[in-house]
Amino acid sequence: MPRTTIDLESALLRELKHRAAESGESMSRTVSRLLRIALQRLEPDQRRAKRVRWNVVPDGEPAPGFDPATRDYLDLLDESA
Secondary structure, three states, X not given: OOOOOOOOOHHHHHHHHXXXXXXXXOHHHXXXXXXXXXXXXXXXXXXXXXXXXXXXXXXXXXXXXXXXXOOHHHHHHHHHO
């Protein structure tokens, strides 16, 4: 496992030592676990991808009054969210 040196605030270091002692883990394992959790929370949640529902008339033509050149339909998508 690669090693690195980081500077931590004193209060943060005390909290990490306390959490490591409580869990019976090493400091390295505790820091890695907590950092992994924090980084996962920053990633976008792919399970909640916005689904767009398109309404199309049976012949496959755009619905009457729909003009994709105006981009007004994007405002409608925002309102339905």
